[in-house]
Amino acid sequence: MVSPKALIKRLFGSESSQALEEEQTQDARIGQLKREFADHPTKGLTPAKLYQILEAAEQGDLKAQSELFDDMEEKDSQIGADLGKRRQLAAELEWQIVPPDNATAVEKRATEQAIEVFSALEVEDLILDLGTGIGHGWANLELSWQRDGAMRYIEQPTHRPHSWFRLHTDDQNCITLRDMSATGAELWPLGWVQHRHRAKSGYVARMGLHRMLAWPYLFQNYALGDLAQLLEIYGLPARIGKYPKNATEREKATLLRAVVTLGQNAAGIIPEGMAIDFTEAAGKGSSADIYKTMMDWCERAKAKAILGGTLTSGTGEGTNTNALGNVHERGQTSLIRSDVRQYAGSIRKSILWPMAALNFGIEKAGRAPRFFLDTGETEDLERLSKSLPTFVDMGAKIPSWWFHEKSGIPKAQEGEEVLMPKAAPNPFGALRLPASKPPLAALRQAPTQPGQPSYYRDATLEQLDDQAQPIVDAWVNQVQQLVEQAESFEQLQEMIATAFDDLDESELASVMAIAFEAADLAGRATVDEETGNAD
Structure with a gap:
């Protein structure tokens, strides 16, 4: 150890x-x-x-x-x-x-x-x-x-x-x-x-x-920084200060401070004789689009690397279809x-x-x-229940662990309580043979012959019942078992033909021979009684 x-x-x-x-x-x-x-x-x-x-x-x-x-x-x-x-x-x-x-x-x-x-x-x-x-x-x-x-x-x-x-x-x-x-x-x-x-x-x-992701991150930061600088002055016209030819350096500096102040506070003063012109920046919209194009490319590149696509991260274009999203x-x-x-x-x-x-x-x-x-990635249970029996009947060797994995149904451990299948109804459940009657029950109901004592017939029938009934009961039980085992009428027919193909009738024939002999003796006894030759 x-x-x-x-x-x-x-x-x-x-x-x-x-x-x-x-x-x-x-x-x-x-x-x-x-x-x-x-x-x-x-x-x-x-x-x-x-x-x-x-x-x-x-x-x-x-x-x-x-x-x-x-x-x-x-x-x-x-x-x-x-x-x-x-x-x-x-x-x-x-x-x-x-x-x-x-x-x-x-x-x-x-x-x-x-x-x-x-x-x-x-x-x-x-x-x-x-x-x-x-x-x-x-x-x-x-x-x-x-x-x-x-x-x-x-x-x-x-x-x-x-x-x-x-x-x-x-x-x-x-x-x-x-x-x-x-x-x-x-x-x-x-x-x-x-x-x-x-x-x-x-x-x-x-x-x-x-x-x-490091390089798209860096490129996007550059584009974002340039776009931020553009937006800082976006909407503000360019400011150009004009000074006369004989302006001193001090006057030029004063004009420059005024131009800068106008950009920040939209207010300022300049000496008389000087001017400030406001001109529209050329191509402002197109410049912003360039930066945005770079940023969009970086966003899509990062989404593809992380999630394998763009439509699950919100970076896809509006023209994409639902099928592509799936x-x-x-x-x-x-x-x-x-x-x-x-x-x-x-x-x-x-x-x-x-x-x-x-x-x-x-x-x-x-x-x-x-x-x-x-992960919950399972097959559709309804579709699986319909297709799996077909493949099994075709002879496919499908392991049970594969079924549990695809269906998402856990495999029961030893000792665990499990669900039991409902007993399948036998197609011949309603087909039940009636309780067998004594083989000569019909003879008991038949009227006796005129002048024939009833005890002769009763004794003969009782003897026949005792000897023939076990043989008939064995046949009936065998047929009943075949009915319960059969799954179709065709199968039942085949099973009965096979089971009784070599049926042994010798025992019943012997019993019937004895019965006929008893009946003959009973008849002779009746004749003797009628003619007075009973002795």
């Missing part, structure tokens, strides 16, 4: 036990991160500065790029709204935790404990925090472990700012915590949810969606499905498996409980 400490060390490394006792960011070498203020690199952002920030990130310094990405979400309403929608659509989905396939009793108990732990968490906040990885390409949430007797469990994971981290100088895919060293401190096993979100391929510094919505839905699968993978790997290993000794991540977010 492997001890819990040895199992933890073997599965998660030597520093994993330290993460169970304290948070890594409480270390004095890391404490300075909590006192940092953002540099807001978007202030005075230029193409040259943006290039330097992106290049530094590729060399391991993620701080400026992370702060740039945070500023972009905060200052750009389009980026903030579209990314917020994508994260919120995933966070509002219903979650569930299920055991692995063919789960053992231990794996089922691990699942029950995981459900109990997650029921006490703010799962929606957890998904929103993981969703920050869409823009950055990754997100790190610090875990806080607690103990309930022998059981280990986590409290609400804490999202740590992306600017607290850097890349290891020797490995561009290894994220470390910034400290006083050149490479950074390696993240403790069991201490973090290390989520890598592949919005695009590449190594860590280039995986984030914000890398694609296409864009399906594209957005596929992105959400991809997001939730990536969230579920990180939660299982960094939370569910460690809890299952610590508390129940489950060593393989593939046997840990599974986390799901229900």
Whole structure:
């Protein structure tokens, strides 16, 4: 039996036990991160500065790029709204935790404990925090472990700012915590949810969606700034001051101040002999349209990158059809499905498996409980109920898990109360054979022959009933069973023909022979009585 400490060390490394006792960011070498203020690199952002920030990130310094990405979400309403929608659509989905396939009793108990732990968490906040990885390409949430007797469990994971981290100088895919060293401190096993979100391929510094949005953000800021300058004087005519040839420098300065004052306060004075002309600016409308065209292009580019289309973000043109809008919505839905699968993978790997290993000794991540977010993408139940039986009758081998996934109906676990199907009515339910009468019942009702004592007939019939009735009853019961089993009249006909094809009539023939012989003797006895030869 492997001890819990040895199992933890073997599965998660030597520093994993330290993460169970304290948070890594409480270390004095890391404490300075909590006192940092953002540099807001978007202030005075230029193409040259943006290039330097992106290049530094590729060399391991993620701080400026992370702060740039945070500023972009905060200052750009389009980026903030579209990314917020994508994260919120995933966070509002219903979650569930299920055991692995063919789960053992231990794996089922691990699942029950995981459900109990997650029921006490703010799962929606957890998904929103993981969703920050869409823009950055990754997100790190610090875990806080607690103990309930022998059981280990986590409290609400804490999202740590992306600017607290850097890349290891020797490995561009290894994220470390910034400290006083050149490479950074390696993240403790069991201490973090290390989520890598592949919005695009590449190594860590280039995986984030914000890398694609940085340039449209910059171009739009330039266009917006130029448009703001244009609007600052939009509607105000150009002011031209005229001074006489012999005007002194002092008089020229006085005229200039008057021209500027007219632009700000619409009032001013000038010396006599000088004049100010107001002229209409040429091409004002066309200049504004140029800036607006650039801004519209940037808005559409950002919407396509984040949501996969423009019609679900309010940036589409008014001529788009409803059908095209549905296409864009399906594209957005596929992105959400991809997001939730990536969230579920990180939660299982960094939370569910460690809890299952610590508390129940489950060593393989593939046997840990599974986390799901229900996207609600199911087939129409009415259409599924009509088409599925057809394919099954054709011989299609359709697994039951596929039906549960497409229908959205959860698979019942062992011991759960389930709905039972209504008993299908037998097409021959109304066809019931009447209770069989004694084979010679009709003879009992027949009148006796003139002069024949009734006791002769009664004795003969009773003897025949006793011997023939079991044989007839067996036939009747066999026919009744065939009626209950048959699903159609044609099938019943075939079943009866098959069952009675080699019917054994010898027993009934013997009984009838005895009956005829008895009847003959009874007749002779009657004759003897009538002729007086009874002796």
